[in-house]
Amino acid sequence: MDVxxxxxxxxxxxxxxxxxxxPVEIRYRGGHHWMPPLMAPGTYAVDPEPSGLPWRSWEDAxxxxxxxxxxxxxxxxxxxxxxxxxxxSPGDTRGTRLLPERSGDSCLGVVxxxxxxLVCAACGLGVGSREDDCGVWNTVRYEPHAVVRRPxxxxxxxxxxxxxxxxxxxxxxxxxxxxAAAGAALAHLLAASGxxxxxxxxxxxxxxxxxxxxxxxxxGPPALRVALAGPGRPAGDADLVLVPLHxxxxxxxxxxxxxxxxxxxxxxxxxxxxxxxSPMPVSGRPxxxxxxxxxxxxxxxxxxxxxxxxxxxxxxxxxxxxxxxxLRALYDRL
Numbered sequence: 034m035d036v037x038x039x040x041x042x043x044x045x046x047x048x049x050x051x052x053x054x055x056p057v058e059i060r061y062r063g064g065h066h067w068m069p070p071l072m073a074p075g076t077y078a079v080d081p082e083p084s085g086l087p088w089r090s091w092e093d094a095x096x097x098x099x100x101x102x103x104x105x106x107x108x109x110x111x112x113x114x115x116x117x118x119x120x121x122s123p124g125d126t127r128g129t130r131l132l133p134e135r136s137g138d139s140c141l142g143v144v145x146x147x148x149x150x151l152v153c154a155a156c157g158l159g160v161g162s163r164e165d166d167c168g169v170w171n172t173v174r175y176e177p178h179a180v181v182r183r184p185x186x187x188x189x190x191x192x193x194x195x196x197x198x199x200x201x202x203x204x205x206x207x208x209x210x211x212x213a214a215a216g217a218a219l220a221h222l223l224a225a226s227g228x229x230x231x232x233x234x235x236x237x238x239x240x241x242x243x244x245x246x247x248x249x250x251x252x253g254p255p256a257l258r259v260a261l262a263g264p265g266r267p268a269g270d271a272d273l274v275l276v277p278l279h280x281x282x283x284x285x286x287x288x289x290x291x292x293x294x295x296x297x298x299x300x301x302x303x304x305x306x307x308x309x310x311s312p313m314p315v316s317g318r319p320x321x322x323x324x325x326x327x328x329x330x331x332x333x334x335x336x337x338x339x340x341x342x343x344x345x346x347x348x349x350x351x352x353x354x355x356x357x358x359x360l361r362a363l364y365d366r367l
Contacts, residue, residue, distance in 0.1 A: 034187045035077075035179040037119060037162030042159035044128050046180060047121065050077045051189050054283030055120070057297055058213035060347045069201040071170035072122040080174075080352075083164075085145060106350040106364050113177070115296070119175040119182075123163060126173050128334045131163055142166035147175060195280065197303035205335045215241050218275060221294045222259065222365065223249060224354035225273055229256035237304050238275070245340055249363060261305045262288045288326045294309035324344045 055078040072078065083102050091099060091107045099111055131153045139144035142165040149159030151173065161175035184238055200211045219242055222231060231246055232255035233239045259270035263286050268274045274291035277298040278284065285295035294317045296304070346367055349355055355364055 034185045034190055036183050036185060037077075039128075039153040039160060040156055040181050041153060042156040043181075044153055044155040044236055046126060046128050046153065046160060046175070047077075048125050048127060049077070049185055049187070050075055050121065050125055051281075052076070053078055053281050054278060054344050055080055055163075056210075057217050057278075057344070058209050058341075059170070060344050061121070061170075061209055061213050061341055062343060063209070065167050067141070067167055068170050070122040070124070071172050072120060072125075074122055074124060077121070077125070078120045080118050080120055081116055083114050083116050084118055084174075085112060086147060087113050089113055094176040103351050105353055107362060108350055115177055116123055117177045119161070119174065119177065119180060121173045123165070123171060123173050126151075128154045128342060140168075142181065142336040144169060145174070149179070151175075159257075166256045171194060180299075189341060191279070195291045195298045196300050197306060198297075198299040199303065200338075201334055205333075206337055207334055207336075208335045209341075210297060211241075212339065213337070213344045215340035216294055216296050216342065217348045218242065218294050219245055219340050220345050220348035220352065222246065223349065224352045224362060225294070225361060226250055226257060228254060228359040231255055231273070234260060240338065241304070242340070260291070261301070262286075262293075263301060263305055266305055275301065275304075277305075317359055 034051055036045055036049055037047045038045050059071060061079070088110045089098070091111060094102070094107070094111045094113070099105070102113060104111055132150050133143055133151060135146045135148050135150035136143040138144070143150060144164045144166045145162035147167060149162050151161045151163050152159050158179060159176070160179040161173055163173050165171045178359045198208060198210055200208055202208050222242065229253065230250050230253050233243050233246070238261060239261070257272040259268065259273045260269060262268035262271065262274035263277050267293040268288040271291045274288050274293055275296050276286040276288055276293045276294040280298050281284070285293040287293065346364070349364055354360055
């Protein structure tokens with residue numbers, strides 16, 4: 034467990050928080066509606082990619098400058114800002130003051146501007162930015178040079194068992210985490226395919242990715258087999274295996290065979306583990322403290338599943354394989 038303090042005066046800026054993997058849906062943009070906090074309470078993540086000012090066009094940065102920022106294919110705008118910003122839930126911050134006049138162009142809330150819109154309440158140092166506008170995750174991002182991580186020397190809470198995340202939200206729409214996970218996995222599968230068709234097993238994996246792989250890769254006999262693999266689920270003779278990412282480190286599970294492609298552990302668990310069965314109804318009132326569970330999710334979504342296009346392009350542009358002519362041509366078509 035850690036706390037973050039102001040680099041200027043040492044004042045505390047967070048409650049105790051635990052580092053976890055950066056959520057795969059961090060690049061998702063939600064349109065004209067309010068977005069919830071990205072990070073779970075009591076956690077933080079580090080974003081290793083450059084973000085924020087200064088921004089450059091692809092032409093101005095040049096291929097060499099873009100590659101130095103980890104981008105290998107054209108993007109609309111390229112950030113050359115700081116790496117390793119600290120991403121938190123706003124409720125876990127302490128001792129800061131919001132300056133709305135420093136917000137950038139926004140609609141219904143605030144976003145980061147030219148200068149940090151959060152300052153240390155004790156000394157006035159700009160320490161980060163709060164964002165809660167429509168279409169962006171509700172987050173606080175601390176500048177890496179403005180805060181200091183202070184380990185508390187306390188053991189982290191024991192890891193909770195991975196709970197499968199259902200693919201559908203209560204309103205019948207596809208869950209954002211599923212769409213982002215599918216977009217990232219699709220990018221890695223395309224890069225590993227070598228430009229040939231892939232053989233997916235029948236079932237939810239084909240529902241998740243099969244239609245888009247068939248649309249983006251040329252027709253023909255499959256050259257590589259894809260399968261799910263993970264703890265208690267061997268990879269067999271598959272060439273590419275979708276495996277769970279560790280919730281805290283973000284590292285993929287290492288299979289004994291096959292090239293691993295990571296999925297968030299909660300998404301992978303829903304695909305790979307046996308489905309839960311609905312309990313049998315009982316007579317009488319439930320015991321005190323027991324909540325009803327009537328499985329209110331709709332049986333069918335109101336639209337087809339589509340991997341998140343923004344996540345797909347973002348991940349693909351940052352894979353070195355995108356410089357191969359066939360994959361660059363596919364990227365340009367996207």
